[in-house]
Amino acid sequence: MKRRASGILLHITSLPSRYGIGDLGPWAYRFADLLAESRQRYWQILPLNPTSIACGNSPYSSSSAFAGNPLLISPDLLLEEALLQQGDLEEVASFPSGRVDYKVVTKHKLRLLNRAYQRYQSRLANDNAFARFCHDNAQWLDDYSLFLALGSHFRGLVWSDWPQELRDREEQALRQWKIQCREEIRKEQFFQYLFFKQWTQLKQYCNGKNILMIGDLPIYVDYNSADVWANAETFKLDDEKRPTVVSGVPPDYFSRTGQLWGNPVYRWDVLKATQYAWWIKRIHHNLQCFDKVRLDHFRGLVGCWEVPAGESTAIHGRWVKAASDDFFASLVEQFPPISILAEDLGVITPDVREVMQRFGLPGMKVLLFAFGEDLTNHPYAPHNYSENCVVYTGTHDTNTARGWFKCEARPEDRRRLFAYIGRQVSEEQAPWELIRLALMSAADTAIIPMQDLLGFGAEARMNLPATAKGNWEWRFTPEQITPALIAELAKITERYGRA
Numbered sequence: 001m002k003r004r005a006s007g008i009l010l011h012i013t014s015l016p017s018r019y020g021i022g023d024l025g026p027w028a029y030r031f032a033d034l035l036a037e038s039r040q041r042y043w044q045i046l047p048l049n050p051t052s053i054a055c056g057n058s059p060y061s062s063s064s065a066f067a068g069n070p071l072l073i074s075p076d077l078l079l080e081e082a083l084l085q086q087g088d089l090e091e092v093a094s095f096p097s098g099r100v101d102y103k104v105v106t107k108h109k110l111r112l113l114n115r116a117y118q119r120y121q122s123r124l125a126n127d128n129a130f131a132r133f134c135h136d137n138a139q140w141l142d143d144y145s146l147f148l149a150l151g152s153h154f155r156g157l158v159w160s161d162w163p164q165e166l167r168d169r170e171e172q173a174l175r176q177w178k179i180q181c182r183e184e185i186r187k188e189q190f191f192q193y194l195f196f197k198q199w200t201q202l203k204q205y206c207n208g209k210n211i212l213m214i215g216d217l218p219i220y221v222d223y224n225s226a227d228v229w230a231n232a233e234t235f236k237l238d239d240e241k242r243p244t245v246v247s248g249v250p251p252d253y254f255s256r257t258g259q260l261w262g263n264p265v266y267r268w269d270v271l272k273a274t275q276y277a278w279w280i281k282r283i284h285h286n287l288q289c290f291d292k293v294r295l296d297h298f299r300g301l302v303g304c305w306e307v308p309a310g311e312s313t314a315i316h317g318r319w320v321k322a323a324s325d326d327f328f329a330s331l332v333e334q335f336p337p338i339s340i341l342a343e344d345l346g347v348i349t350p351d352v353r354e355v356m357q358r359f360g361l362p363g364m365k366v367l368l369f370a371f372g373e374d375l376t377n378h379p380y381a382p383h384n385y386s387e388n389c390v391v392y393t394g395t396h397d398t399n400t401a402r403g404w405f406k407c408e409a410r411p412e413d414r415r416r417l418f419a420y421i422g423r424q425v426s427e428e429q430a431p432w433e434l435i436r437l438a439l440m441s442a443a444d445t446a447i448i449p450m451q452d453l454l455g456f457g458a459e460a461r462m463n464l465p466a467t468a469k470g471n472w473e474w475r476f477t478p479e480q481i482t483p484a485l486i487a488e489l490a491k492i493t494e495r496y497g498r499a
Contacts, residue, residue, distance in 0.1 A: 003444065004444055004445075004496075004497050004498045005040075005041035005042060005444070005445055005446075005498050006040055006041060006042070006438075006439055006445065006446040006447065006448065006493055006498040007035070007040045007041055007042025007043055007044055007211075007212075007214070007445070007446075007447050007448075008035060008040060008042070008043060008044070008447070008448055008449075008450055008453065009044045009045075009392070009395070009396070009447050009448065009449045009450065010031065010043070010044075010045065010449070010450040011045050011046040011059070011396070011462070011472075012024065012028065012045055012048065012072050013059075013071075013072070013100055013472065013475070014450065014462075014474055014475045014476060015027045015028055015031060015475065015476075016475065016476065016477055016478050017074075018092060018095075019075055019092070019095070019105070019108065019109065020093065020095030020096075020100060020101060020104060020105040020108065021071055021072075021100045021102075021105045021109070021475075022072070022475060023071075023072050023073060023074040023075075024072055024073065024074045024077070024195075024198040024199055024201075024202050025074025025075070025076040025077050025198075026074075026076055027478075028074075028202050029202065029205055031043070032202070032205055032206045032209055032211055033209070034481060034486055035206075035209070035211050036209040036210070036211060037486050037490065038486045038487075038489040038490045038493065039489075039490045039493040039494060039498070039499035040211065040489075040493065041210070041211065041212060041498070042211065042212050042213075042214050042292075042445065042447060043206060043211055043212075043213055043214070044213075044214035044216075044294070044447050045213070045214070045215060045216065046059045046060075046216050046396060047059040047060060047062070047215070047216045047217070047218055048068050048069055048072065048199070048215070048289070049062035049063075049064055049065065049066075049067060049068070049069060049218075050062050050063050050064060050067050050068070050069045050070065050071075051069055051071070051102075051472075053102050053103060053106065055222070056468045056469065056471060056472070057100075057102045057471070057472045057473075058463075058471065058472060059216075059472065060218045060296065061222050062218075062221070062222055062225065063144070063147065063148065063151075063222065063224070063225050063226060064140070064144045064147075064225060064226050064227060065140075065218075065221045065225070065227045065282055066137075066140035066141075066144065066227075066282070066285055067140070067141075067144050067192055067195075067226075068192060068195035068196055068199060069195070070109065070110070070113055070191045070192075070194075070195060071105060071106065071109050072195065072198075072199075073109070073113060073191070073194050073195050073198060074198055075088075075089055075109075075112050076089075077198055078112070078116050078194070083116040083119055083120055083194075084112060084115065084116055084119070088112060088115055089112075092108075093107075093108045097477060098474070098475055098476070098477060099473040099474060099475055100472070100473045100474075100475060101473075102473075113191055113194075114187075116194070117187050117190050117191075120190070124186065124190065129193075129197075130189075130190070130193050133189075133192075133193045133196065133197075134189055134193070137192070137196075139281065140226070140281075140285070141189060141192060143226045143229070143230040144188070144192075144226040145184075145185040145186075145188040145189050145192075146174070146177065146178060146181065146185055146226075147159070147225075147226035147229055147230075148184070148188050148226075149177075149181035149184040149185050149188065150162065150166060150177060150181065152184060153181065153184075158223070158224045159224060159228075159229045159241075160240065160241045160242055167241055168241070169229070169230070169232075196289075199289065203289070203290075207291070212291035212292060213289075213290045213291050213292075214290060214291065214292045214293070214294060214341070214447075215286055215289060215290030215292070215293045215294070216293070216294045216296055217282070217283070217286050217293050217294065217295055217296060218296045218297070219295065219296055219297040219298070219300045219301060220247050220261065220263035220264075220265075220297075220300070221263060221264075222263060223243060223262070223263065223264050228264055231278055233267070233270055234266060234267055234270050234271060234278055235264040235265065235266060235267060236264060236265045236266075236267055236306075237264065242309070243264045243265070243309045244308075244309055245265050245306040245307060245308055245309060246260070246261065246262045246263060246264065246265065246306075246307050246309055246311075247261045247262065247263040247264070247265055247300070247304065247305065247306070247307070248260045248261045248262070248305050248307045248314035248317055249261075249297075249305050249314060249346060249347070250305055250314060250315070250317060250347060251314075251315065252346055252347060253346075253369075254397070254465040254466055255314075255465065255466040257313040257314060257315055258305075258313060258314030258315055258317070259314055259465060259466050260307060260311065260312070260313055260314040261314075265304055265306055265320075266304075266322065268322055268323055268324065268327070271323075271327070272324065272326070272327070275330065276327050276330055279327070280330065280331075280334060283331065283334075283335060283340075284334075284335075287335060287339055291339070292338075292339050292340070292341060293339065293340055293341065294341040294342075294343055295340060295341065295342055295343060296343045297343060297346075298342035298343050298344050298352070298356075298361075298363075299344060299346065299347070299348055299349070299352045300322060301322055301323045301327070301328075302321075302322055302323065302349075302351055302352045302355055303319045303320065303321055303322055303349065303351065303352070304319070304320050304321075304322045305317045305318070305319060305320075306318055306319075306320045325355075328355055328358075328359050329359075331359070332359045332360070337359055337360040337361055337362075340361055341361070341362055341363075341364070341390055342356055342361040342362065342363050342364070343363075343364055344356065344363040344364055345364055345366065345395075360388070362388045362389050362390055362444070362445070363389050363390070364389065364390050364391075364392060364395075365379065365380045365382075365385060365389055365390070365391040365392070365441075365443060366380055366391075366392050366393075366394060366395060366398065367380060367382075367391065367392070367393050367394070367401075367434050367437060367438060368393065368394045368398050368399070368401065368404045368408075368434075370382070371409070371413045371414075371416045371417045371420070372413065372416075373412075375416050375420070381420075382437050382438075382440075382441040382442070382443075385441050385442045385443045386442065386443075387442055387443065387444050388444060389443045389444070389445075390443060390444070390445040390446070390447055391438045391441050391443040391445070391446050391447070392438070392446075392447050392448070392449070393431070393434045393435055393438055393448055393449060393452045394449055394452060395449070396449070396462040396463050397462075397463050397465050398461075399458055399461055400431070400449070400451040400452055400456055400457060400458060400460055400461055401430055401431040401434045401435075401451075401452040402427060402428070402430055402431050402452070402455055402456060402457045402458075403456075403457045403458030403459075403460075403461060405417075405427055405430040405431075406427050406457060406458070407458055417430075417433075420437075421433050421436075421437065428455060431452045431453075431455045432455070434452065435448055435452060435453070435492070436492060439492055439493065439495075439496040439498060440496045446498065449462075450476060451474070453485070453489065454476060454480055454481075454485075460474050461474070462474055
């Protein structure tokens with residue numbers, strides 16, 4: 001990120017489509033065109049991994065750290081390949097406008113995907129591209145597809161409650177069940193083939209327009225995932241393969257009792273003995289999918305907040321040293337620092353700063369947090385930025401800029417904002433004033449959430465941390481993007497040397 005540039009933060013699910021959720025189809029390409037027209041360099045998204053209603057539809061909670069989300073597969077593109085017929089697409093369910101109803105969407109999308117599989121099933125055996133995909137991705141795809149098949153067979157039981165021979169991955173049992181679940185395994189592999197085929201085509205289109213994709217890599221993985229099941233020795237589990245400690249963060253801006261995420265915690269001694277093979281494989285996979293990757297909760301790679309399993313809040317946790325220096329040395333040896341962005345928000349200790357500085361990893365600045373009492377010295381105030389950082393007006397976890405100005409900023413915070421920009425502004429004007437501050441700053445990269453570009457309030461917030469319902473649902477509609485908006489963004493991007 002060593003050149004001045006800017007981009008938009010918008011998850012794929014937030015795109016328009018007639019199937020109730022944004023996908024990798026026509027509007028993804030249209031959005032890439034809009035980015036190019038407005039002189040943007042980056043499109044940043046949230047994790048693309050499978051989501052589930054049981055986990056609140058969070059893209060940070062998944063059954064796999066490698067697989068793609070089948071809900072993002074475009075029916076329109078399947079129609080072009082004759083995997084669906086026009087009659088299939090005419091059976092459209094009733095979807096709400098401006099948000100995702102995951103329950104309805106999941107049922108509808110899976111019906112279409114199953115129909116596409118049935119239509120193509122007889123041809124799969126002779127499809128060299130499908131066979132090549134399965135071969136090239138076998139190191140994660142085999143475990144993932146078997147994990148889903150077994151989960152379906154055992155009616156959603158957590159893997160540690162499966163028969164012991166499957167829980168412990170005894171070779172004979174795995175061979176037997178691969179044969180027994182052959183059909184379900186191949187279907188899941190087919191869905192992954194479709195997802196990555198469509199994603200690769202979209203990324204190539206974006207790159208052809210000089211737009212780089214920034215992905216998001218959650219630091220932790222779900223306990224009930226193919227990753228933990230297949231790599232149990234890598235996590236702090238007891239003899240029955242259940243977590244002894246779980247992840248979280250201490251009390252902070254978002255929650256007085258901290259956030260109890262509940263993910264299993266890594267055993268870095270075991271990872272070190274393998275030269276961090278699982279992590280290296282994971283980052284390599286992501287950098288094949290994206291041009292750059294944001295490492296979510298980077299500080300957890302340096303020191304992890306471990307909470308004893310069974311606690312109801314994160315209060316009674318403790319900081320435990322996580323990765324050693326040679327892990328970060330291994331990262332920058334294999335992947336250029338310019339391809340990795342460290343999400344360094346929250347409680348950041350000197351050891352985290354030292355790692356980032358030593359290895360040249362850019363961190364994040366969030367303008368919504370800058371206008372408190374310590375504005376002069378606050379690291380998120382624009383006058384304190386170095387070039388090697390990425391500035392955001394807000395993130396997927398914060399309110400929108402307008403929502404912050406109206407609902408969260410205290411009168412004195414607003415006064416400090418007014419003094420900083422040299423004039424008073426209204427609630428409607430506040431988002432674009434913050435966008436201007438971000439773009440004119442010294443930061444090499446500025447990323448603007450789509451909600452702030454559109455000037456939307458708290459109703460368009462993507463996620464409210466420590467809450468389980470109503471998140472990850474926001475979508476925009478086609479008429480909300482106007483030629484005037486694109487022209488204004490292009491003008492201000494050029495003005496501050498980011499075009």
